[in-house]
Amino acid sequence: MIQLIKNIFITILAATVISCNGQVKKEKQSLQAEQGSEMVKIQIPENGFSNAYLDKDGSIWFSSNGGGIYHYDGKTFKNYTEENGLSSNQVFSIVSDNKNNLWFGTQNGLTKYNRKKFEHIPLPYQDTTGLWLDKVYPIINPNAVHSIATDNNDNLWIGTAGGGAYLYDGKNFKSYLTNIGQKQEDSLYHNWIPFIRKDNKGNMWFASMTHGGVSQFDGKEFTQFLIKDGLSEDQVRAIFCDKTGKLWFGFNGNRNSGLTVYDGSSFKTYSLEDGLCNPRIWSIYEDKNGHLWLGANMGNLCVFDGQKFSEFKYDGQIFSDVLFILGDSENNIWFGGSNGIWKYDGQIVTEITTNK
Numbered sequence: 001m002i003q004l005i006k007n008i009f010i011t012i013l014a015a016t017v018i019s020c021n022g023q024v025k026k027e028k029q030s031l032q033a034e035q036g037s038e039m040v041k042i043q044i045p046e047n048g049f050s051n052a053y054l055d056k057d058g059s060i061w062f063s064s065n066g067g068g069i070y071h072y073d074g075k076t077f078k079n080y081t082e083e084n085g086l087s088s089n090q091v092f093s094i095v096s097d098n099k100n101n102l103w104f105g106t107q108n109g110l111t112k113y114n115r116k117k118f119e120h121i122p123l124p125y126q127d128t129t130g131l132w133l134d135k136v137y138p139i140i141n142p143n144a145v146h147s148i149a150t151d152n153n154d155n156l157w158i159g160t161a162g163g164g165a166y167l168y169d170g171k172n173f174k175s176y177l178t179n180i181g182q183k184q185e186d187s188l189y190h191n192w193i194p195f196i197r198k199d200n201k202g203n204m205w206f207a208s209m210t211h212g213g214v215s216q217f218d219g220k221e222f223t224q225f226l227i228k229d230g231l232s233e234d235q236v237r238a239i240f241c242d243k244t245g246k247l248w249f250g251f252n253g254n255r256n257s258g259l260t261v262y263d264g265s266s267f268k269t270y271s272l273e274d275g276l277c278n279p280r281i282w283s284i285y286e287d288k289n290g291h292l293w294l295g296a297n298m299g300n301l302c303v304f305d306g307q308k309f310s311e312f313k314y315d316g317q318i319f320s321d322v323l324f325i326l327g328d329s330e331n332n333i334w335f336g337g338s339n340g341i342w343k344y345d346g347q348i349v350t351e352i353t354t355n356k
Contacts, residue, residue, distance in 0.1 A: 041354040042070060042077055048338030049353075052326045053094035060326070060334065061102070062341060063091035069104060072352075085118030087111040093148045095156070103156060105145030107138065110158065110168075124173050126163050132186040140190050149196040151204055151219075159193030165206055180224060181212030181234075197239040199247060207236035207249070214239065214249060230267025233257035240284035240292075248292065250281025259294065259304070275309040277302035285325035287333060295322030295335060314349040 045067025053061045062070040068081035068089045081089050086104065093105035102113040110121040126142035133140060142163025149157050158166040164178035181191050195207040204217040213226040213234040226234050231249065235257070238250035245264070251257035257279050258271040270276050278299030285293040292304040293312070301312040301319040311318055323337035333344045340353035 040077075041352060042079075042341070044340050044353045044355045048321075048323075049336050049341060050092050050323055051094060052324045052334055052336070052341075053096070054326055054328055055102075056096060056100070058329045060328065061094050062336070063094055063104065064089070065338075066090055069094070080118070085111075085120070087118075087120040092144075092146045093159075095148045095150055097150055097156065098154045103148055105148045105158070107141065107144045109143055110145055110148075123158070123160065123163070123166065124175070130186055132184065133190075140184075140192065142190070146192070146194045147196045147207075149198055149204065151198060152202040157196050157204055157206075159196050159206060161194075162190040162192050162210075164189075164191045165193050165196070176217075177206060177208070177212070177215055177222065180215065181208050181210040184210075194237055195239050197241060197247075199241040200245040205239050205241075205247065207239050209235050209237065209252065211235060225262075225267075230260075230262070232260045232267075232269040232271075237280075237282050237297075238284050240286070242286045242292070243290065248284050250284055250294070251279065253278070253280035253298075270304075270309075277309050277311055282323050283325045283335075285327060285333070285335075287327065288331050293325045293333065293335070295325050295337065297321055297323065297337075301325075301335060314344070317349075 045064045047065035049062050049064050051063045055061060059071060059073040066089050068079060068086050069091055071078045080086055088106035088108035090107035091104050094102065096102050100115065104111040104113065109123045112119040112121055123143055128137050128141060140162035142160050144161040145158050146161045147159035151157060156168040158168055165176045167174045167176065177191055177193065179189050181189050184190050190210060191212050192209040193206050194209050197205045199205060206215045211234045213224055213231055214236050216223045225231055233251045233255055235252045235254055236249055237252050240248045242248065247262040249260045258269045258276050259281055260267055260269045272279060278296035280297045280299055281294050282297045283295035287293060294302040294304060296302065299320065301322045303310050303312050319335065319342065321337045321339055322335045325333065325335045327333055335342055340351060343350045343352055
């Protein structure tokens with residue numbers, strides 16, 4: 001069972017586990033994005049980038065797997081780390097609330113940023129010193145925040161790496177989804193929730209990577225969907241709601257997983273036999289033309305036009321290990337992961353990072 005868990009999480013280790021001594025060199029606090037006619041690019045931090053978020057003012061925040069967070073306002077980049085008050089340099093998720101606070105999900109709990117200072121908000125502590133957990137820590141770390149989202153009441157939903165989900169109202173935490181999925185060697189579930197998404201009706205959807213499928217919360221109760229209900233796999237990595245309200249699910253690539261869509265009444269799965277580029281789908285985005293962009297861990301960026309799947313190429317270049325895809329207010333598409341960050345304006349791809 002230990003070997004099974006290690007196989008399940010081997011890719012997340014590669015993307016997220018860093019040592020204290022392996023942190024990136026300290027970037028300058030403000031990097032000029034333009035110097036004359038030449039753009040100054042972000043140095044790719046060790047283990048790359050994990051996520052991105054479009055802020056309300058149109059600027060973009062990027063989280064990294066060891067280099068803290070980066071803010072791009074259209075002209076300059078600014079890097080924030082633990083030295084600035086971030087609770088960990090390993091950041092997985094970003095969201096803002098209706099009070100204009102930013103929230104960062106990190107390896108060491110929550111960080112709240114009120115645009116002036118950072119505040120560390122620890123989760124209700126869960127012990128990770130058990131005999132079995134010692135062997136898989138930090139892959140399973142219930143004190144780490146891997147996903148965050150706000151609901152229509154501006155509550156914060158938090159997905160942990162082994163402790164289920166929390167609802168946080170700004171003062172108190174309430175625990176959910178702890179006892180679903182598959183029990184581990186210590187007879188506990190350790191439900192890992194890597195993704196939370198709100199749909200067009202305000203329902204909250206929670207992905208489980210520990211065989212818990214997906215769970216929908218309608219404001220009153222949870223409904224769980226598993227393979228028997230139509231999912232292609234019960235280890236769910238990504239969730240996306242398109243303009244029509246359909247839910248799309250990406251998986252970790254095990255067994256018969258593919259790209260599964262739910263229209264509210266039934267599920268349909270696109271597999272490799274249907275032309276799917278890669279079954280390890282970690283990020284999904286819909287562009288202005290209704291095409292789906294699919295980022296794959298250990299695979300290449302793919303576009304689905306509703307009829308066929310095609311690898312995205314630019315000047316013969318393919319883009320692998322894309323962990324996030326984001327659209328901005330000008331319909332540019334930003335994507336990236338362990339290998340860097342790129343911006344696509346519909347015609348030209350611009351690399352935003354450098355490894356030199």
